[in-house]
Amino acid sequence: MAEGKLLLEIVTPQGLVFSQEVDEVTASGTEGEFGILPGHVPFVTTLKIGMLSCKVGSETKYFFVNWGYAEVSHEKVLILADSAEKSDEIDYERAKAAMERAEQRMKQAENIDFKRAEAAVERAVTRIQIAELKRLK
Amino acid sequence: MATLRDIKRRIKAVQSTSKITKAMKMVAASKFRRAQQRMFEMRPYADRMNAILSGLAGSSEGEVHPLLAVRPRRTVEVLVLTSDRGLCGAFNANILKAATKHIDELKGEGFEVRISSIGRKAVDYFKRREIPQRKSWSGISGKISYSNAREIAGDIIENYTNEEIDEIILVYNEFKSVVAQRVVMARILPLAPIAAAEEMPVYNFIYEPSMKEIFNDLLPKNVEVQIFRALLESQASEEAARMSAMENATKAANEMIDSLSLQYNKARQATITKELMDIVGGVEALKG
Numbered sequence: 001m002a003e004g005k006l007l008l009e010i011v012t013p014q015g016l017v018f019s020q021e022v023d024e025v026t027a028s029g030t031e032g033e034f035g036i037l038p039g040h041v042p043f044v045t046t047l048k049i050g051m052l053s054c055k056v057g058s059e060t061k062y063f064f065v066n067w068g069y070a071e072v073s074h075e076k077v078l079i080l081a082d083s084a085e086k087s088d089e090i091d092y093e094r095a096k097a098a099m100e101r102a103e104q105r106m107k108q109a110e111n112i113d114f115k116r117a118e119a120a121v122e123r124a125v126t127r128i129q130i131a132e133l134k135r136l137k
Numbered sequence: 138m139a140t141l142r143d144i145k146r147r148i149k150a151v152q153s154t155s156k157i158t159k160a161m162k163m164v165a166a167s168k169f170r171r172a173q174q175r176m177f178e179m180r181p182y183a184d185r186m187n188a189i190l191s192g193l194a195g196s197s198e199g200e201v202h203p204l205l206a207v208r209p210r211r212t213v214e215v216l217v218l219t220s221d222r223g224l225c226g227a228f229n230a231n232i233l234k235a236a237t238k239h240i241d242e243l244k245g246e247g248f249e250v251r252i253s254s255i256g257r258k259a260v261d262y263f264k265r266r267e268i269p270q271r272k273s274w275s276g277i278s279g280k281i282s283y284s285n286a287r288e289i290a291g292d293i294i295e296n297y298t299n300e301e302i303d304e305i306i307l308v309y310n311e312f313k314s315v316v317a318q319r320v321v322m323a324r325i326l327p328l329a330p331i332a333a334a335e336e337m338p339v340y341n342f343i344y345e346p347s348m349k350e351i352f353n354d355l356l357p358k359n360v361e362v363q364i365f366r367a368l369l370e371s372q373a374s375e376e377a378a379r380m381s382a383m384e385n386a387t388k389a390a391n392e393m394i395d396s397l398s399l400q401y402n403k404a405r406q407a408t409i410t411k412e413l414m415d416i417v418g419g420v421e422a423l424k425g
Contacts, residue, residue: 009185011181011182011185012182013178013179013182013283013362013365014178014179015177015178015179015181015182016178016181029345030345030346031345031346041343042342042343043342043343043344043345044189044342044343044344044345044351045344045345045346045351046345046346046350046351046354069189069351069354069355071189078185078188078189080182080185080186080189082283
C-alpha cells in the first residue's frame with residue numbers, strides 16, 4: 001500500500017460498493033460527522049443515514065450511506081452499511097417521489113408508522129442533497 | 138401387446154413431459170444464476186462483519202453481551218429451512234430427514250424441543266404429522282429480501298432474550314456446487330464465542346458511542362446476516378437441485394422415448410410382415 005493512503009471499503013449485503021485507496025474520508029456517525037486521515041487511531045462507530053465523502057487527489061467522491069458501522073484502523077476504513085450508493089447512482093426522481101410519499105404518510109400516520117416515515121424522509125432528503133451536490137459541480 | 142396407436146399416444150405424452158421438464162430446467166438455471174450471484178455479493182459483507190466482530194472480541198475486556206452468554210440448555214429450538222416448491226429432487230427430503238433425526242436425538246437427551254419452520258414444504262410436513270410448530274414462515278423463497286431475515290432474526294432474538302429458548306439450531310442446505318448440496322446444522326444462538334483472529338494486531342479501539350451500544354447493535358445484526366446468508370444459500374441450492382432433477386427427468390424421458398420408438402417400429406414392422414404374408418398367402422391360394 002502506498003504510504004499516506006487509506007484503503008476505503010464500502011460493503012453492503014448487496015455487494016462491494018467501493019474499494020479504493022483514498023487520501024481522506026468524511027462520514028456521518030451517530031455522534032456527529034468525523035473526518036479520517038491516514039494514521040488515525042483505531043476507532044469503531046455506528047453511522048446514521050448520511051453522506052460519506054472521500055478525497056482522491058483533487059477529486060471528491062460522494063456516497064449515500066444508510067445506517068451501518070465504520071471500523072477505522074491505521075490504514076483502512078471499512079464501512080458496513082445496510083445500503084450505500086455512489087452519488088451518480090442516486091435516482092433523483094425516485095428520491096423526490098419517496099419524499100412526497102413519506103410526507104403524506106407522516107401527516108396521517110399515528111406514532112407507529114411515524115418513525116418509519118420519518119426515516120424515509122431523512123433518507124430521501126439526504127439522497128436529494130447528495131444528488132444536488134453532484135449536479136452543482 | 139400394445140397396439141400401434143397406444144404406443145404412439147404414449148410417445149406423445151412422454152414427449153410433452155420432456156418438453157416441460159426441459160423448460161423447467163432452463164427456468165431453474167436462470168434463477169440459479171441470479172441466486173448464486175446474490176450469494177456471492179453477500180459474502181464480502183458477512184466476511185467483513187466477522188472480521189469486525191473478531192477484532193472487537195480481541196480488544197474487548199470481559200463484558201459479555203446477553204447474546205453471547207451461554208446458559209444451561211433446557212429448551213432447544215430447531216429452525217428448519219426448506220423451499221416453498223417441490224420438484225427439486227431430494228432437496229427437501231434430505232433436510233426434513235436430518236431435522237427429524239436431530240429432533241429425536243435432542244428429545245432423547247431430555248431437552249425440550251421446539252420447532253419453527255421456514256418454507257412451505259417444512260410447514261406442511263410438520264402440519265401433516267401434527268407436530269406443533271412455534272412459528273412458521275412461508276412464501277419467501279424466490280423473492281428473499283433482507284427484511285425477511287430481519288423479521289426471522291427479530292423473532293428469534295426476542296424469544297432468546299426472554300429465555301424461552303436457550304439454543305437455536307438452523308437446519309438448511311448449504312451450497313457446495315451445482316451438483317452438491319450439504320445439509321448443515323448451524324447454531325444461530327448463543328453466538329459462538331468469537332475467537333480473536335491470531336495474526337490480527339490487537340488494537341485498542343475507541344468506541345463511539347460506547348462499546349456496549351455497538352455490541353447491542355452489531356450482535357443482532359450478525360444474527361440477521363447469518364440468517365440472510367442461510368436463506369440465500371438455500372435458495373441457490375434449491376435452484377441447483379431443481380436444475381439437476383429436471384435434467385435427470387429430461388434424460389429419463391428421452392430414454393423412454395427411444396425405447397418406445399423401438400417398440401413402435403418393431404410393432405409396425407410386424408404388422409407389415411403380417412400383411413405381406415397375408416397377400417403372399419392369398420396369391421398362392423389364387424394360383425392353386
